Amino acid sequence: MKTFDYVRPATIAEAVAAASEPGAAYLAGGTNLLDLMKGRITQPLRLVDVNQLPGLDTIEPLADGGVRIGARVRNADLAHDVAFGRRFPAVAEALLSGASAQLRNAATVGGNLLQRTRCAYFYDVASACNKRQPGTGCEARGGDTRLHAVLGWSENCIATNPSDFCVPLVAFDAVVEIAGKSGRREVSLETFYRLPGDTPERESVLEPGELIVAVRLPAEAAKFSAHARYVKVRERTSYAFAVVSAAAGLRIEGGKIAEARIALGGVALKPWRARAAEAVLVGVRPDAAAFRLAAEAALADATPSGDNGFKIELARRIVTRALSLAAAGTPDRVPALPASPFALVPGALIHA
Amino acid sequence: MSLTISLTVNGVARDIPLDDPRVTLLDLLRERLDLTGTKKGCDRGQCGACTVLVDGRRINSCLALAVSHDGAHVRTIEGVAQGDVLHPVQAAFIAHDGFQCGFCTPGQIVSAIGLLQEGQAGDDPERVREGMSGNLCRCGAYAGITEAVLDAQKVIAEMDRKHAA
Numbered sequence: 277m278k279t280f281d282y283v284r285p286a287t288i289a290e291a292v293a294a295a296s297e298p299g300a301a302y303l304a305g306g307t308n309l310l311d312l313m314k315g316r317i318t319q320p321l322r323l324v325d326v327n328q329l330p331g332l333d334t335i336e337p338l339a340d341g342g343v344r345i346g347a348r349v350r351n352a353d354l355a356h357d358v359a360f361g362r363r364f365p366a367v368a369e370a371l372l373s374g375a376s377a378q379l380r381n382a383a384t385v386g387g388n389l390l391q392r393t394r395c396a397y398f399y400d401v402a403s404a405c406n407k408r409q410p411g412t413g414c415e416a417r418g419g420d421t422r423l424h425a426v427l428g429w430s431e432n433c434i435a436t437n438p439s440d441f442c443v444p445l446v447a448f449d450a451v452v453e454i455a456g457k458s459g460r461r462e463v464s465l466e467t468f469y470r471l472p473g474d475t476p477e478r479e480s481v482l483e484p485g486e487l488i489v490a491v492r493l494p495a496e497a498a499k500f501s502a503h504a505r506y507v508k509v510r511e512r513t514s515y516a517f518a519v520v521s522a523a524a525g526l527r528i529e530g531g532k533i534a535e536a537r538i539a540l541g542g543v544a545l546k547p548w549r550a551r552a553a554e555a556v557l558v559g560v561r562p563d564a565a566a567f568r569l570a571a572e573a574a575l576a577d578a579t580p581s582g583d584n585g586f587k588i589e590l591a592r593r594i595v596t597r598a599l600s601l602a603a604a605g606t607p608d609r610v611p612a613l614p615a616s617p618f619a620l621v622p623g624a625l626i627h628a
Numbered sequence: 629m630s631l632t633i634s635l636t637v638n639g640v641a642r643d644i645p646l647d648d649p650r651v652t653l654l655d656l657l658r659e660r661l662d663l664t665g666t667k668k669g670c671d672r673g674q675c676g677a678c679t680v681l682v683d684g685r686r687i688n689s690c691l692a693l694a695v696s697h698d699g700a701h702v703r704t705i706e707g708v709a710q711g712d713v714l715h716p717v718q719a720a721f722i723a724h725d726g727f728q729c730g731f732c733t734p735g736q737i738v739s740a741i742g743l744l745q746e747g748q749a750g751d752d753p754e755r756v757r758e759g760m761s762g763n764l765c766r767c768g769a770y771a772g773i774t775e776a777v778l779d780a781q782k783v784i785a786e787m788d789r790k791h792a793a
Contacts, residue, residue: 306692323693
C-alpha cells in the first residue's frame with residue numbers, strides 16, 4: 277500500500293474541503309477501499325476519515341412516511357433494524373445476502389453505494405482496464421465474462437455493479453443526499469450511477485469532494501412490504517457476489533397487480549430498473565405466465581458482452597422467481613439463507 | 629494530527645504511537661502488541677482468520693486502519709477466557725472437534741462469540757452456518773464448528789439463567 281495523508285475532519289464542511297483536493301478519498305468502513313489500496317488498484321494521496329462526522333449514523337423515520345438512512349449507518353444495523361425491515365423487507369434481505377457478518381458490521385450505507393466493481397480485470401493491475409487506467413483497453417472483452425454485463429455495457433467496459441443493497445433501493449426509488457462545496461443536492465439512486473460509455477472511469481455523478489450524507493426511501497416504497505423479495509444467484513451458498521439478482525415488489529388489490537417494482541443486479545454497471553417489465557404487470561393476475569412476460573420485457577434489450585449469453589435467460593428466470601416469491605408473500609422474517617434461489621415457491625417448477 | 633491513538637485491548641487501556649497511518653488493526657495487534665493469536669490469512673477480508681471484536685462487534689481487523697479506531701475497545705482471542713477458565717465457545721470447539729490444523733480457529737471462535745451476542749441465529753443450524761460464512765476453514769471442520777456454536781449457546785443460556793436466579 278502506498279502511503280497517504282490521514283485527516284479526520286469534525287464537520288461535513290471540513291470533510292468536503294479536505295476531500296476536494298486531487299487524490300483524496302473518503303474512508304468510512306474501509307472494507308472495499310483498503311482492499312483496493314492493498315492491491316494498488318486505488319492509491320489515494322489523502323484519506324479523509326468520515327467515521328467521526330456527527331449526525332450521519334441514524335435511521336430516521338420521516339413525517340411523510342419515508343425513511344432517511346444516514347450514510348454512516350452500518351449495513352448490519354440497517355438490516356437488523358426491526359422497524360426498517362418490516363417496512364422495507366426486500367432491502368433487509370438484500371443486505372443480509374451480501375458479504376459476511378464481519379463485513380456487514382463494518383461496511384456503511386454510503387460505502388456500499390460507492391463500492392467498486394469486482395471485475396477481475398479491474399482488480400488485476402497487470403490487465404488493461406479502461407476504468408482503472410483510462411485509454412488502456414478492456415481485457416475483460418474476450419476474457420472470462422461470467423460476472424460481466426449483458427445490459428448497458430460499452431466496448432470500453434463490461435463490468436457490473438456488485439451491490440445487492442442498491443438493487444431494491446433502485447426498485448423502490450431511493451434518493452441520495454449529497455453534500456458538496458456549493459451546498460446540498462439530491463439525485464435518485466437510479467440516475468446517481470453512470471453507464472460506462474466512453475468514460476468508464478466516471479462511475480457516478482459525484483463531483484470531487486462531494487460526500488453522500490444519506491439515502492432516503494419514500495413512503496410509497498413501504499406499500500410493497502407485504503410482497504417484496506430479493507433473489508440472488510451466486511457461485512456458492514453464501515458470501516459471494518451476484519451472478520444475477522433481482523428485487524421484486526408487488527402491490528396486489530382484488531387479486532390483481534396494482535403496481536410492480538423490478539430491478540436487476542449483476543447485469544450492468546448500475547442496478548438496473550426494469551420499468552417496461554413493471555408496466556406489463558399492471559392490472560393482471562399475479563401468475564407464472566404474467567411473470568414470464570414481465571421477465572421477457574426486462575431483458576428485451578440484453579446482449580452478451582462475451583461468453584455470457586446464459587445470463588440473459590438466467591436473469592429472466594430470476595426475475596420470474598423473484599416475482600413468484602413476492603406474490604407468495606413476504607415471510608415474517610428474512611429466511612435463514614437470505615435471497616437464496618434454493619428456496620422454492622410452493623407448487624412452482626424448479627426451473628421456473 | 630498526532631498519530632497516537634488510545635485503544636482498550638482485552639480490558640487494558642493503552643496509548644499507542646503510530647508512525648504510519650497504513651498500519652491495520654491486525655498488524656498493530658500482531659506486530660506491535662505481540663497479540664499473535666489473531667491470524668493473518670488472506671489479509672483481504674475474505675477468510676475471517678483476523679476476526680476481532682471492536683466495541684463488541686466482530687469485524688475483519690485486516691480491513692480496519694488502526695488510526696481510524698481511536699478510542700475503540702478491542703477484544704481478541706487472548707481476551708476471551710477468564711484466567712484458566714475457557715470461554716464456553718472455546719470449550720465447545722474442543723468438545724465438538726471444531727478444528728483440525730487450528731489456524732482459522734481464533735477467528736472462528738471470536739466470530740462465534742460475536743454471532744451469539746448478535747442473537748440472530750437462535751438454534752437453527754442453517755442460520756449458524758450462514759452467520760459463520762465469513763470464516764473459512766480449509767480443513768473443513770464446519771460440521772464440528774456448527775455443533776460447537778449451537779452447544780456453546782446452550783451453555784451460555786444456562787449460565788445466564790443460573791446467574792439471574
